[in-house]
Each structure stands twice: as structure tokens, then as C-alpha cells.
Amino acid sequence: MTDFIALLKPTFGDILKREVFRDNVRLIVPADAVKPVLKSLKEQHGFDMLVDIAGIDYLEYPGATDRYGVVYAILNIKTGERLFVKTHVNDPEPALKSVVDLWTGADWLEREVYDMYGVVFEGHPDLRRILMPEGCESFPLRKDYPLRGYGERHNFPLLTRAEG
Amino acid sequence: MPVELLDPSIEAGADQEFLYTLNFGPQHPATHTTLRLILTLDGETIVKAVPDIGYLHSGFEKLGEDLDFNQYVTIVDRMNYISPVANEVAWMTAVEKLLDLEVTPRCKYIRVILAELARISDHLLCVGAAALDLGGLTAFLYAFNAREGIYNIIEQASGQRFHPSFLRVGGLMSDVTPEWVKLIRDFTVSFPQAHADIARLLNRNKIFLDRTRGIGMLTRDEAIARSVTGPLARAAGVVRDLRKDEPYLAYGELANSFQVACAAEGDCLARYLVRMEEMIQSMNIIQAAVENLPAGPVNINVGEKFTIPDKQSTYRSIEGLIQHFELFMWNRRFETPVNEVYGANETANGELGFYVVSSGTGVPWRCRTRPPSFIHFAVFPHLMEGHQISDVPAILGSLNIIAAELDR
Numbered sequence: 001m002t003d004f005i006a007l008l009k010p011t012f013g014d015i016l017k018r019e020v021f022r023d024n025v026r027l028i029v030p031a032d033a034v035k036p037v038l039k040s041l042k043e044q045h046g047f048d049m050l051v052d053i054a055g056i057d058y059l060e061y062p063g064a065t066d067r068y069g070v071v072y073a074i075l076n077i078k079t080g081e082r083l084f085v086k087t088h089v090n091d092p093e094p095a096l097k098s099v100v101d102l103w104t105g106a107d108w109l110e111r112e113v114y115d116m117y118g119v120v121f122e123g124h125p126d127l128r129r130i131l132m133p134e135g136c137e138s139f140p141l142r143k144d145y146p147l148r149g150y151g152e153r154h155n156f157p158l159l160t161r162a163e164g
Numbered sequence: 165m166p167v168e169l170l171d172p173s174i175e176a177g178a179d180q181e182f183l184y185t186l187n188f189g190p191q192h193p194a195t196h197t198t199l200r201l202i203l204t205l206d207g208e209t210i211v212k213a214v215p216d217i218g219y220l221h222s223g224f225e226k227l228g229e230d231l232d233f234n235q236y237v238t239i240v241d242r243m244n245y246i247s248p249v250a251n252e253v254a255w256m257t258a259v260e261k262l263l264d265l266e267v268t269p270r271c272k273y274i275r276v277i278l279a280e281l282a283r284i285s286d287h288l289l290c291v292g293a294a295a296l297d298l299g300g301l302t303a304f305l306y307a308f309n310a311r312e313g314i315y316n317i318i319e320q321a322s323g324q325r326f327h328p329s330f331l332r333v334g335g336l337m338s339d340v341t342p343e344w345v346k347l348i349r350d351f352t353v354s355f356p357q358a359h360a361d362i363a364r365l366l367n368r369n370k371i372f373l374d375r376t377r378g379i380g381m382l383t384r385d386e387a388i389a390r391s392v393t394g395p396l397a398r399a400a401g402v403v404r405d406l407r408k409d410e411p412y413l414a415y416g417e418l419a420n421s422f423q424v425a426c427a428a429e430g431d432c433l434a435r436y437l438v439r440m441e442e443m444i445q446s447m448n449i450i451q452a453a454v455e456n457l458p459a460g461p462v463n464i465n466v467g468e469k470f471t472i473p474d475k476q477s478t479y480r481s482i483e484g485l486i487q488h489f490e491l492f493m494w495n496r497r498f499e500t501p502v503n504e505v506y507g508a509n510e511t512a513n514g515e516l517g518f519y520v521v522s523s524g525t526g527v528p529w530r531c532r533t534r535p536p537s538f539i540h541f542a543v544f545p546h547l548m549e550g551h552q553i554s555d556v557p558a559i560l561g562s563l564n565i566i567a568a569e570l571d572r
Contacts, residue, residue, distance in 0.1 A: 024504075024506055049391060050391050052391075052506075052517060062524060063502070071519065073506055073519070073534070105391030133218065147226060
């Protein structure tokens with residue numbers, strides 16, 4: 001496994017941290033540097049595929065200092081190397097730069113993170129809710145959202161045949 | 165769906181008032197499940213396609229944060245319900261990576277056989293339904309007849325046909341029997357005939373070829389930029405298969421028994437041909453695995469405190485009883501490392517991965533799914549542009565979108 005900290009150090013200095021767990025190598029990157037780091041990894045180090053973007057809510061997680069985590073799983077098709085670039089954002093306005101211009105595939109993945117956690121991706125061409133209905137006001141995968149919801153299901157406005 | 169997206173005049177320019185909007189789904193037979201497309205048409209040509217998803221969203225990932233690692237198996241079953249066991253194998257790959265468990269050789273082989281049967285089952289449905297949507301009912305019936313055999317095998321092992329919930333952390337629900345092995349041997353004889361029947365019906369069928377060749381083109385670069393994996397990517401020339409590139413379970417030992425099917429064209433026909441060839445290769449894996457099925461236990465040692473003890477020791481020994489309670493009491497369960505891990509498998513539709521975050525308890529903190537259907541459906545509007553409306557079923561059929569996995 002290539003040491004990406006050493007490769008990225010000339011450009012980004014000491015802001016990156018590296019974590020290894022099992023076979024996963026993670027780079028912990030501050031939120032404002034995540035896009036330049038991903039751009040550099042894509043253009044100079046051959047990580048040409050964005051595999052996934054995962055959002056995580058660390059509210060009351062043991063030892064956590066930040067609220068939300070966003071993990072970009074990227075892959076180098078040629079060598080088969082995987083890398084997980086992780087960043088943290090916080091309330092009240094969690095926001096990141098969109099990477100749709102780097103990988104077209106980020107479009108729906110970012111929309112899903114926005115839909116579920118409310119993390120805004122600046123520069124996204126069409127940042128709307130994707131799985132939840134348009135009028136939904138909460139972000140269901142946040143830890144302070146109850147498992148059974150706030151009663152949306154029971155108070156859903158029904159359209160009768162006469163009205164429709 | 166906001167009004168401005170439904171209004172074609174904004175997107176295409178107000179001078180093109182002849183464009184009109186067609187609402188396709190969510191209850192249309194050619195969408196198979198609840199998918200909705202808003203198509204902007206110029207005559208019969210599609211100018212723009214906007215998918216509207218979420219009709220089947222049932223909060224699987226939220227549920228996963230409330231259920232323990234064994235209970236969530238029943239939920240992953242219902243994601244891609246065409247090949248449920250493959251989802252379970254992928255989920256357990258991630259969980260066992262988190263717990264650093266290595267399952268027994270027999271368990272590995274049985275999981276490989278089940279995952280490959282699931283792949284065949286999934287490809288059969290996809291190929292059969294793609295033919296059905298293009299007017300070939302007979303191929304669909306042949307495919308479904310063959311799928312029955314797979315359901316019988318899964319029923320023999322687990323007692324359930326559709327959602328077997330057969331895998332457990334560190335092993336399986338129960339060991340398989342010699343009758344199960346015999347069922348698989350029978351299937352390896354009967355399946356190639358069904359496969360050949362379908363191939364004879366479709367491979368040189370002029371209507372089928374005309375409606376799939378050159379339709380829904382995806383180039384290699386686009387496939388990579390749009391995160392496409394699995395048969396779609398391999399049909400577009402991306403030579404990547406996790407079974408070969410990152411061998412998990414027993415695929416490393418079985419690597420000589422199969423090859424990766426690829427094509428360069430990237431159209432609907434190439435996807436069909438790749439899927440047909442993958443079924444043959446899966447059959448080879450199953451044959452090799454069933455003939456080399458190792459003896460021994462299917463669960464890891466009970467002493468490691470992860471596996472559920474069998475009924476005999478639960479009822480007859482105090483250690484078994486204690487461990488049973490330890491695993492099933494909601495405030496006990498097993499301990500996990502406070503960390504996070506991504507594990508992925510090559511399922512029928514592509515790379516199915518799980519990003520599992522654990523807070524040290526027996527319940528995952530977060531279990532993000534990397535759903536291939538979701539990522540592939542995002543490609544759909546791009547594939548659709550410039551095609552005729554009659555190409556919608558052809559392209560949709562070749563993508564094999566499973567709405568339960570799409571919306572989770």
C-alpha cells in the first residue's frame with residue numbers, strides 16, 4: 001500500500017492523518033481540504049473511481065468530537081488499491097464542496113447524504129431530496145431522529161378519489 | 165417532484181413547445197417494481213429522462229441501527245430480493261471483517277455455492293425479464309422454471325424459499341445435508357439445458373438483436389466516472405471482478421475454475437451476453453466447490469463467543485445455555501471494536517458493499533449500504549437520451565434495477 005500521506009505532504013502539509021483498520025486505509029482530512037485532496041488523488045495518483053459516499057452521524061459516539069462524518073471510498077481501477085477519505089462537518093450548517101465535477105457518479109450519492117443527514121454539497125447541480133418525499137422537513141438518519149419518526153406515516157395527507 | 169422539472173419548456177427552451185411530458189410508472193408493468201420516470205419527448209424520441217425514486221424507501225439503514233448484527237441479516241435479505249443470499253454473504257463479509265473472524269473452510273465453500281446460485285438466479289430473472297419486455301415470453305418461462313430449482317435448493321438448506329436468513333456471524337444457521345448436495349448435483353445437470361434453451365431462443369433472434377444492439381451505449385470511461393460496477397461495467401470493457409481482484413471466502417482457491425466474462429461494446433446486447441456467460445462461469449464454480457466441499461464444522465468455535473450454540477447444547481449444557489442468553493439478551497450480545505470498516509462482495513448486480521461503524525456494542529452504529537441498483541439507476545437518464553420510447557424497457561431490463569435495493 002502506497003503511503004499517501006508522504007505523497008500528499010508537499011502540497012497539503014501536516015493536515016492529513018492516516019488510520020488503518022483491518023485492510024482499510026483511511027485518510028482523515030479537514031472539511032475545507034477534502035476536495036483538493038480528492039482532486040489530487042484522482043488526477044495525480046490514479047484514483048479514477050468513486051465507489052461510495054457514506055454519511056455517518058457521530059452524536060454521542062464514544063470519543064467523537066465532531067457531529068457528522070462523510071467518507072469517500074475511492075478506487076484505483078488499474079492497481080485495485082482502495083482508499084477511504086474521511087472528513088468531519090458540524091452543525092449548525094454542515095457543508096462540503098461537491099465533487100460531481102470530478103466524478104459524475106457523485107451526483108446521486110451526494111443527494112442521498114444530503115437527504116439523510118442534511119449535509120449540503122456546495123456546487124452540486126441538482127441538490128434535492130432523493131429518497132424522502134419533497135415536503136419532508138427532517139433528516140431521518142440523524143441520531144436525534146427517532147426510529148419510528150415523528151408520526152409522518154400516520155399523519156400523511158390522503159387524497160380521496162373525489163378530491164383526486 | 166417539483167413543478168419546474170415536470171415542465172419541459174424551461175429545460176428545452178420555450179420555443180420548443182411541441183415537446184411533451186410522459187409519466188412512466190411508478191405502476192407500469194415494464195418497470196417491474198415501483199420506479200417512476202418523467203420523460204420529455206419529441207415525438208417518440210426521448211429528450212430528457214428524470215427518474216423519481218423513493219417510492220419503496222423503508223428505512224432499512226435506520227432499522228440497522230436498532231437491530232444487532234445477526235438480526236439485520238433478515239433486512240439485507242430484502243434489499244435485492246432476487247438474490248437474497250448474496251446480500252447476506254456481503255453483509256457477513258463486512259461484519260466478520262469488523263470482528264476479525266475467519267469462518268471455517270466448509271462454511272466458506274457453502275457460502276460460495278449459495279452466492280453463485282444467487283447470481284444465477286438474479287441473471288436468469290434479468291435475462292428472462294429483459295426478453296419478456298421485448299416480447300419474448302418463452303425465454304422468461306424457461307428462466308423461471310430454472311429458478312425454481314434454485315429456490316428448492318435454498319429451501320432444502322434453510323427452510324425458506326425467498327428470504328432464507330441463512331447466515332449467522334461466524335457461520336451458518338445450520339449445516340447442509342447430503343440431500344442438499346444431491347440437489348445441487350441435479351441442478352448442475354439440468355441448468356445447462358435451460359441455459360442453452362434461452363440462448364437458442366435469444367442469441368440469434370432478429371427482433372431481440374435489433375432491439376438491443378447499439379442501444380443504451382455506455383463507454384468504459386463513462387462507466388468508471390459514473391461508479392458503475394458488475395456486469396454493466398464488464399460489458400463496457402472494465403475488466404474488474406472482486407472475485408478475482410480481491411478474492412474473499414473460497415474464491416482464491418477456486419480461481420482456476422472460472423473466468424471473468426467481459427465485452428467491449430457496452431450496449432444492451434453486450435450486457436445480456438455478459439450475464440449469459442457469467443451464468444456458465446458460476447456453474448463451473450458451483451461444480452468445483454461442491455466436488456471439493458470440505459468436511460468439518462460450519463461454525464467457528466463456540467468458545468469465541470460469537471456463534472449461536474446449537475439447540476442440543478443450549479438445552480443440555482449450562483455453558484450453551486449461558487452463551488445463548490448472552491447472545492440474545494438485548495443488553496448483552498457480543499462486544500465489537502470501536503471502529504469502522506468497509507467490506508464488499510461481487511454480487512450479481514455489481515459491487516455490494518457495507519460500511520459498518522461500530523460503537524463497541526452488539527448493534528451497529530451505522531450500516532451504510534453501497535447499493536449497485538442505486539448507482540446504476542443514476543446512469544439511466546444518460547443512457548436514455550436520444551433513444552426511442554420503445555427502448556425504455558430494453559435499457560431498463562438490461563440494468564436490472566431492483567427497487568427494494570434502490571430505495572432501501
